[in-house]
Amino acid sequence: MSSLSYSGGFAEPVFAAQAAFRAVLDAFARPGNVISKPAETRPPEPFLGVTGDLLCTLADTDTPVFLAPLADEDSAAAAWLRFHTGAEVTRDASRAVFAVCTSLKALPALSQFPQGTAEYPDRSTTLILQVESLEGGETQVLLSGPGLAQERPFAPKGLAEPFWHEVARNNGQYPRGVDFLFVSASAIAGVPRSTKIQLQGA
Amino acid sequence: MYVAVKGGETAIRNAHRLVADKRRGDRSVPSISLDQIVNQLALAVDRVMAEGSLYDPELAALAIKQARGDMIEAIFLLRAFRTTAPRFGFSEPLDTSNMLVERRISATFKDLPGGQLLGPTFDYTHRLLDPELAGDAEIPAPELAEAGDGVMPRVTDLLGQEGLIEADADAGEEAETGDLTREPLSFPADRALRLQALARGDEGFLLSLGYSTQRGYARSHPFAGEIRLGEVEVMVEIPELGFTVSIGRIEVTECQMINQFKGSAKVPPQFTRGYGLVFGHAERKAMSMALVDRALRWRELGEEKTAPAQDEEFVLSHSDNVQATGFVEHLKLPHYVDFQAELELVRRMRAKHEAAVRDSAGQDESKAKQQEAAE
């Protein structure tokens, strides 16, 4: 294991994790709202710093993490994750408590992830999707539902219509389904399963 | 409907101050130190660690001191602390055959390899109060004797060689080990989950249930095959290093109960087993756990379920004293609104009842009058 994997964690774990947790709460409470989040961690490729922050805040030994594209156990990303969070990197999407997607092409169908059960809807995956930017994308969706007084436009870069159709299908099974955190180099936004997705022009 | 009620802050603050004063007691008596508790009330510390489900003698001693010696309160305190601590991972399963043995006895074989070692036991004492202990009399150092080679095979392994006792069921290395601290218990629970629940269960509750099996409620003809007490190494795999290291030792008590078994449609006649493993020196608890573990195996062994000790939902749902005390003691909390509603209801029912009594009395009277008139 390279010595790189040991560095780049939170310098002040308690305060940094609290700040990141607050950002996640705000992101899910106000879907589609772009929340500025400076990166504290310095994880290896392909993770962004903010992704590292979220993982160091949310992941632990009880939460297998799925990486898309798949990563080997001895990859730098897996080693970094294991050292700083204790989380195991799984190649089995059906065991994922968190999934980090750094390339949309590599993302399995959302239905492959745990969707929660009627008794325990919380037993589903939270997806962390890295995007180039949370604004200015070609495809814009309108979000509505809990946490939104009126419809809010949302257009992260690099997410095309087929993806949003899948998200809409996922959110249609509320209270079951996965939740989404979109991450850029300096901000996050959330789309929980309770949000209604409307494609522009559809 | 819930109605929030405020008030009582000063009363609560003063009550806490008062309990702190009572805890300390007479200031002319020296305050008890955690070292004193760890060393001289060691079995109380062990019980708090076992049922608090956290091996940490200093914290258990602190909990006992803070709880003024109330064991269930101390267990509650340790459990509460436990929930705030992050979990780094799992140990390799303890290897109890490789134990620094401090006590090891068998009630089934007199001459077993390694011998019968009584160790620090209350057994064979006269159970007469010793007035000398009221003071601080000099205690002589223990006797020493030449130790053997330290090889102490398990009694169950000796019987296993003849095939007369069931083998330990292996779940396969890949099987997930259930954890009731992560997923709520659901029934039927597998044996690993049952053992976890029993290991942290209330000693008194398990003792009574174990006793009930001996008195004929799910009779299972037990023999104490082996009881051993001592220190075992805790091995943990460090993922960053890719190998397993020893992180220190803990003391545990293990009980192998051997039970006579006539056989069933599923299983040939042989000895079956109940298992107990508990943090610290906790022989009564380990034995009780083994008895109850065996009773709970009725389904697997094709026995009839006739007694409370066999009912896993009953046993596992009520064995945890933190849960039990929480639910019993919550009755102390204000139920003013609930009770007002009940009071209203009872008043209404009472009024109705009285009206009904009056009515029927009136009817009787008028009937009697009618009868009189007819005559």
Next chain:
Amino acid sequence: MNRETAMTRQEAMAVLARSSLEKLRAAWDGWDSKPATELLRGPETGMIMIRGRTGGSGAPFNLGEASVTRATVRLGTGEVGFSCILGRDTEKARLAAIFDGLWQRDGDRGRIEQDLLLPLAERLAAADRTVRAQTAATQVNFFTMVRGDDE
């Protein structure tokens, strides 16, 4: 000085885990030419879930947790030292990680083993021997008495 290694790294870590804070602190205080140390993680206290085996050798089950403290330290010379020890002593965990790092240096290993680890291991072994001897003194020696002589 390049003495032969007397212990494996696992053995060295096991001894460090069971030594007292005082011993480690004295060894570190007396260590000349201390390398710079950088804490990469911890020292932090948490828990390890301890497992047993059903019946002693069967399927694993979760017995209960134990307090554990761990630390990861990088020495100025590049070695990364680890510790993971029972209890909540963060200073002991930090020092144990430093000595694990030092042990990995060919130039220091012999000295650490001779001056610190082997004497500690011997003290621990002596304590175990005492427990064994005390326990052996409580061994039951059965003898048979012949009763009810009917011959």
